[in-house]
Amino acid sequence: MKRSKVLILGVCMALVLSLLAACSKDNTKNNASGSSSEPSESQQATGSASQSSKEVKITFFNTSAEINTVFENLFKVYKQEHPNVTVELIPTPIGGAQIEKFQSLIASGNPATVANLDAGTIFQYKDKFLDLESDKAKYEELALPGAIDGALLDGKFIGVPYSAQGYGLLYNKRVVEEVIGGAFDPSTIQTRSDLETLFKKIEATDKAPVIIHGADWSLGAHYLGLAYSLQTNDIEKNRQFVEDVKNGTVDLSTNEAFNGLMDTFDMLKKYNARKSDPLVADYNKDSADFAKGEAAFYFMGDWSWAVIGTLEGRDKDFGILPVPISDNATDFGNSQVAYTEPKLFAIDNSGSTPEQQEAAKALIEWMITSEASQKAIIGESGLAMPYKNLKVESTNPMSSAISKYVADGKTINIGVINYLPSDYWAKTGASMQKYLVSKLDRAGFTKEVQDYWKSTAGK
Amino acid sequence: MTNKKFLQNTGTFLLFGGPSIFAFFAVVLIPFLFGLYLTLTNWDVRIGDHTFLGFANYAEVFRDKVFLTQLWFTLKYVFFTVVLANVAAFFLAFALTSGFKGQQFLRTGFFTPNLIGGLVLGYLWQLLFSQVLPYLGKEYGWTLFETSWLTDTDKGFWALVIVSAWQFIGYLMIIYIAGFMSVRVDVLEAASIDGANGLTKILKIILPLSAPAIVICIFISISRSFLTYDLNLALTKGGPFNSTELSSYHVVQKAFLSNEYGVGQSEAVVLFAVVAIIALTQAYFLKKLEVEE
Numbered sequence: 001m002k003r004s005k006v007l008i009l010g011v012c013m014a015l016v017l018s019l020l021a022a023c024s025k026d027n028t029k030n031n032a033s034g035s036s037s038e039p040s041e042s043q044q045a046t047g048s049a050s051q052s053s054k055e056v057k058i059t060f061f062n063t064s065a066e067i068n069t070v071f072e073n074l075f076k077v078y079k080q081e082h083p084n085v086t087v088e089l090i091p092t093p094i095g096g097a098q099i100e101k102f103q104s105l106i107a108s109g110n111p112a113t114v115a116n117l118d119a120g121t122i123f124q125y126k127d128k129f130l131d132l133e134s135d136k137a138k139y140e141e142l143a144l145p146g147a148i149d150g151a152l153l154d155g156k157f158i159g160v161p162y163s164a165q166g167y168g169l170l171y172n173k174r175v176v177e178e179v180i181g182g183a184f185d186p187s188t189i190q191t192r193s194d195l196e197t198l199f200k201k202i203e204a205t206d207k208a209p210v211i212i213h214g215a216d217w218s219l220g221a222h223y224l225g226l227a228y229s230l231q232t233n234d235i236e237k238n239r240q241f242v243e244d245v246k247n248g249t250v251d252l253s254t255n256e257a258f259n260g261l262m263d264t265f266d267m268l269k270k271y272n273a274r275k276s277d278p279l280v281a282d283y284n285k286d287s288a289d290f291a292k293g294e295a296a297f298y299f300m301g302d303w304s305w306a307v308i309g310t311l312e313g314r315d316k317d318f319g320i321l322p323v324p325i326s327d328n329a330t331d332f333g334n335s336q337v338a339y340t341e342p343k344l345f346a347i348d349n350s351g352s353t354p355e356q357q358e359a360a361k362a363l364i365e366w367m368i369t370s371e372a373s374q375k376a377i378i379g380e381s382g383l384a385m386p387y388k389n390l391k392v393e394s395t396n397p398m399s400s401a402i403s404k405y406v407a408d409g410k411t412i413n414i415g416v417i418n419y420l421p422s423d424y425w426a427k428t429g430a431s432m433q434k435y436l437v438s439k440l441d442r443a444g445f446t447k448e449v450q451d452y453w454k455s456t457a458g459k
Numbered sequence: 460m461t462n463k464k465f466l467q468n469t470g471t472f473l474l475f476g477g478p479s480i481f482a483f484f485a486v487v488l489i490p491f492l493f494g495l496y497l498t499l500t501n502w503d504v505r506i507g508d509h510t511f512l513g514f515a516n517y518a519e520v521f522r523d524k525v526f527l528t529q530l531w532f533t534l535k536y537v538f539f540t541v542v543l544a545n546v547a548a549f550f551l552a553f554a555l556t557s558g559f560k561g562q563q564f565l566r567t568g569f570f571t572p573n574l575i576g577g578l579v580l581g582y583l584w585q586l587l588f589s590q591v592l593p594y595l596g597k598e599y600g601w602t603l604f605e606t607s608w609l610t611d612t613d614k615g616f617w618a619l620v621i622v623s624a625w626q627f628i629g630y631l632m633i634i635y636i637a638g639f640m641s642v643r644v645d646v647l648e649a650a651s652i653d654g655a656n657g658l659t660k661i662l663k664i665i666l667p668l669s670a671p672a673i674v675i676c677i678f679i680s681i682s683r684s685f686l687t688y689d690l691n692l693a694l695t696k697g698g699p700f701n702s703t704e705l706s707s708y709h710v711v712q713k714a715f716l717s718n719e720y721g722v723g724q725s726e727a728v729v730l731f732a733v734v735a736i737i738a739l740t741q742a743y744f745l746k747k748l749e750v751e752e
Binding site: 099125214423426431437 | 593607717
């Protein structure tokens, strides 16, 4: 009796131990393919099994959350073309804790091989990424003029741009043309009063003139962010401007571009479709209402095509206008739309093996140049790519409209935001929200924004 | 012989307790201690290494006025959530132990919100508050619902309280039901014979005899509502303009959005201390109310 108890105990122990052993074995395997640079037993084993080429497993961290599945399918295609490279997608949720996830991967010593991040995030973590200087000439060859220069961070090439986006006042062509009774030429709107005249006409037909999306990112990063980019068309000078605001040598309340922008905001506020509940900020509903013609204008960017493109019963054609900041048609900003390469592909240099880095370089080049990838990025996702000789044409009328501005050189380079502190949009966005619901007047609002900048001085 | 017995006991203990102890050390105790150490350094994920600072981060915590106002806001939120959830759960449990048909089904129904994750729950209620209720409000002229609750600083607070309470109620109800089950039927019958009516029975018999359940429920609801993060994120994202940011939300924003890891981590430790003090104090005092049958 006693013996059998001991026996049972022994068997149980053996089972538990084998379970733990199995776990630990799994771990070493993961480590071998993940971060350690020494070839472990298991890696050598697989290496000898497929003698010709080594198996490489790389991970891809994606913050373009709206196209997670597009990338996932794309990596399956890549696997078919390159059987010895496995790309594993690390998805993130839309508007969710993306940076937190990226940070925890870095902090735990298990970084993703390739990261698709906002340029600003890459700049903050610049020591963690591989310098791509040796590939720069190749990409300059492929890209549109100025695209690679626009992606440089402090003069260094550490991220490859894959998409280009622009924003401003999107308009619903059908609605606007019904109101003015004829074809609409966007170049007729060059000043704030031009726009207001049009808004008045639209309001008279019982349509809402414009939707202001009340989320902090839209108000803080996109709308107020223009104020820093509108100073000059030179990123370095704009960076200096922000530094001057921080150390108090520039006063926003007397700044022309800032005040012009806020005067326009007052005007937009007056005609806002969400006037009764301005902060409701439902991205899908706002986009859908605009696409179905309930409002003529929408302060947003071409990325909203991801929602609008698949809607049933939407209008067909959309265009974009710059946000006017004055009544002087020649002022910088009145005929330019905001344009940027928001997301870059960067390669990890803090825990990846040289083989993984080589595989990552090959993957990025394939994602830029292959037809399969262009089909996915341009065709399925509706994004614009800042490259020449593309094999796929865009179906997104908004990014086509922006491309025209780019071709004419009528863009505002908003690259200065890459160098701003990572919480600027949330903090100044909250101030914009207060201004939007008239909880703050202009003076109070300006003070809050300046106080924020002063609090970040020296950090 | 005793030596052998000792070995045997140790073996049995390790067999059953070992994995839990290992897990406890690996995911709770060691990270917690390491976290405590990190609050004394200028740790930054971007740089990776850290130097020793002493208590500078904690000094920063008490200078962070936003954190202090939000801690006060969180206290209010916890108070109302705990009261609402426990009162509702108590009476629900009372109703669902009275023995009518279909009470099993209703118990399952009330428990379900607890099985839905906070994020999903938050998005569900966000749709209700920002779309469904305003729509109904406009249709029927209910001024209370005409604008979204989530865009108003005061109503946003109550939206948080209602949704959290709604999530907790089912879970607490189950504990209360278990507590009521331990009240012996003959005691209640004796009370009836002595002429006690419904309210007297609740106040004089059921309430004291189910005190252990009350202690547990309040403890659980305090500690859980202090740490609410997912609901806060999904429902209001701390908005409008940060007015509904709960402490744990603020901690995450501070650490990961503003890149002030040391201060954020110190605020988390302060929050831990506040939760521990409040939860343990209430348990200590309420435990005195427990009576022997």
